[in-house]
Amino acid sequence: xxxxxxxxxxxxxxxxxxxxxxxxxxxxxxxxxxxxxxxxxxxxxxxxxxxxxxxxxxxxxxxxxxxxxxxxxxxxxxxxxxxxxxxxxxxxxxxxxxxxxxxxxxxxxxxxxxxxxxxxxxxxxxxxxxxxxxxxxxxxxxxxxxxxxxxxxxxxxxxxxxxxxxxxxxxxxxxxxxxxxxxxxxxxxxxxxxxxxxxxxxxxxxxxxxxxxxxxxxxxxxxxxxxxxxxxxxxxxxxxxxxxxxxxxxxxxxxxxxxxxxxxxxxxxxxxxxxxxxxxxxxxxxxxxxxxxxxxxxxxxxxxxxxxxxxxxxxxxxxxxxxxxxxxxxxxxxxxxxxxxxxxxxxxxxxxxxxxxxxxxxxxxxxxxxxxxxxxxxxxxxxxxxxxxxxxxxxxxxxxxxxxxx
Numbered sequence: 310x311x312x313x314x315x316x317x318x319x320x321x322x323x324x325x326x327x328x329x330x331x332x333x334x335x336x337x338x339x340x341x342x343x344x345x346x347x348x349x350x351x352x353x354x355x356x357x358x359x360x361x362x363x364x365x366x367x368x369x370x371x372x373x374x375x376x377x378x379x380x381x382x383x384x385x386x387x388x389x390x391x392x393x394x395x396x397x398x399x400x401x402x403x404x405x406x407x408x409x410x411x412x413x414x415x416x417x418x419x420x421x422x423x424x425x426x427x428x429x430x431x432x433x434x435x436x437x438x439x440x441x442x443x444x445x446x447x448x449x450x451x452x453x454x455x456x457x458x459x460x461x462x463x464x465x466x467x468x469x470x471x472x473x474x475x476x477x478x479x480x481x482x483x484x485x486x487x488x489x490x491x492x493x494x495x496x497x498x499x500x501x502x503x504x505x506x507x508x509x510x511x512x513x514x515x516x517x518x519x520x521x522x523x524x525x526x527x528x529x530x531x532x533x534x535x536x537x538x539x540x541x542x543x544x545x546x547x548x549x550x551x552x553x554x555x556x557x558x559x560x561x562x563x564x565x566x567x568x569x570x571x572x573x574x575x576x577x578x579x580x581x582x583x584x585x586x587x588x589x590x591x592x593x594x595x596x597x598x599x600x601x602x603x604x605x606x607x608x609x610x611x612x613x614x615x616x617x618x619x620x621x622x623x624x625x626x627x628x629x630x631x632x633x634x635x636x637x638x639x640x641x642x643x644x645x646x647x648x649x650x651x652x653x654x655x656x657x658x659x660x661x662x663x664x665x666x667x668x669x670x671x672x673x674x675x676x677x678x679x680x681x682x683x684x685x686x687x688x689x690x691x692x693x694x695x696x697x698x699x700x701x702x703x704x705x706x707x708x709x710x711x712x713x714x715x
Contacts, residue, residue, distance in 0.1 A: 312545060314673055314676060315545055315549060315673070318676035318680065319548065320538075321679070322401070323401070323537070325405055330575065333412065333571050333697065334570070335570050335572070336570065336700065337569070337570055337699065337700060338412060338563075338566040338571055338574055339700040339704040340563050340565050340566040340567070341704055342564045342565055343567035345567055346569060348565070349562075349565050349566060349567055350577060350581045351494070352490075352562060353577070353582060354585065355490045355491075356558055360619045362395065363500075363611050363614055363618060364443070364450075364451065366589075366594070367593055367597060367603065368450055369391060370388070370391065370593075371387075373390045379541065381540045382540075384532050384535055385528045385532050386528055388525045388594040389525055390529075391590050391594070392526050392529050392583075392590055394536075394547045395547075395586055395590070396582065396586045396587065397583045398536055398537070398579070399536075399548070400582055400583065401575065401578070403555055403558050403559055403578055404559075404575045404579070405559065406559020406563075406679075407559040407562045407566065407574065407578065408559075408563070408574065409563075410564075411700060412697060412700050415701040416693045417686055417694065419681075419686070419690075420682075426633060427634075429556060429557075429678060430633050431674070432553060432556065432557070432674055432675050433557050433630045434626075434630055434654075434657065435657065436554060436557070437622075437626045437627060437630075437657075438654055438658045438660070438661060438666075439668045439671070440622050440626075441469055441472065441473055441619060441654060441658040442658050444472065444615060445465055445658065446461065447615075448461070448469075449461060449462075449465065451608045452465075452612060453604075461662075469658065470655060472619050472620055473651055473655055474647070475620050476620045476624045477623070477646075477647050477651050477654065479620060479624035480623075480624040480627040480628040480631070481647070489617065489620055489624060490621060490625075493614075493617050496614045496617050497614055497618075498585070500610055500611065501585070501592060503607075504593075507601075507607070508595050508599075509595070522591045523587065525594070526590075546668070548672070549669040549673065550668050550672060552672035552673075552676055553672040553674075556679070561625070623654070631646070631650065636650075
């Protein structure tokens with residue numbers, strides 16, 4: 310049942326993308342806070358960062374290579390499969406929601422309906438908690454010094470609790486949110502450079518080996534059709550996870566589109582985030598296949614960047630849902646705001662840990678909202694949407710007054 314629902318959601322999404330490009334491909338998209346193209350790309354990059362990007366690949370390459378256990382991966386190499394689970398095609402999900410919130414939602418106001426707003430914010434809160442849960446479940450692998458390398462011990466719960474508290478505190482001021490976004494970008498780029506140098510500038514290796522490893526990703530594009538529908542339960546998990554992020558990332562990034570045509574937004578959202586992901590995965594894959602140890606400094610560096618990613622993700626999302634639901638610092642005071650959100654995030658993280666909550670359910674709910682929005686448009690807003698020829702006229706570009714957003 311869940312697989313069928315997911316397949317319906319995917320096919321609907323790609324059909325909607327094709328229609329948007331056909332109908333509004335040359336429309337200039339202008340958000341409520343338009344920024345220059347380079348800044349938009351930077352925002353896009355930081356908004357898509359997730360702790361799984363750092364922590365998953367090294368634990369997954371071996372599984373993709375084990376064709377005896379998973380013969381469905383035989384069509385390509387593990388690096389191309391990892392890239393396909395994280396990059397390019399699935400970023401089109403974000404494009405659809407970005408375009409919708411930039412051009413269509415101001416005329417439709419579907420997400421302002423009280424019940425829809427509540428469900429959307431539940432999705433945001435659930436995805437927040439899942440991000441913290443991912444950090445919790447991966448800590449034993451990256452910090453075996455604190456345990457046996459498999460079991461989640463008390464120290465790991467404490468680390469995640471502190472991370473949640475830091476993220477909630479950061480969400481109290483947009484200044485902290487911006488600082489963390491910038492820090493996440495530079496720390497990630499620094500991590501790539503350090504681990505790239507450790508692999509390809511060391512004795513017995515060369516830069517040409519990076520080029521050879523990187524070229525393996527090309528196999529993804531020759532087999533891209535394999536990644537459209539779920540190939541197994543694990544791929545299904547990833548696709549639901551991407552759907553759970555899609556609405557809120559589209560809602561966030563749509564504010565900053567600065568006049569690119571619709572087809573250019575699609576290209577930007579699929580290509581530019583995929584480049585650093587491809588480089589990072591290529592470096593990690595080289596470590597994996599050559600059995601280069603990452604214990605010690607490298608693991609600690611990845612943990613540091615992963616924690617920064619979590620704080621960066623959570624503070625933005627906490628600020629989003631608290632603003633949407635009017636659960637703000639101004640209304641309740643900083644102390645009640647922090648305590649309430651920390652308890653909420655910690656409780657939901659434990660529900661994921663105890664399997665009372667699954668990201669697949671959150672993703673399925675996001676698909677229901679997307680399809681429900683289409684039904685609402687067809688039933689009540691068809692004429693208004695059919696008449697759209699441009700972005701909302703109140704969204705104007707004046708780059709002389711734009712403050713760059715980090």
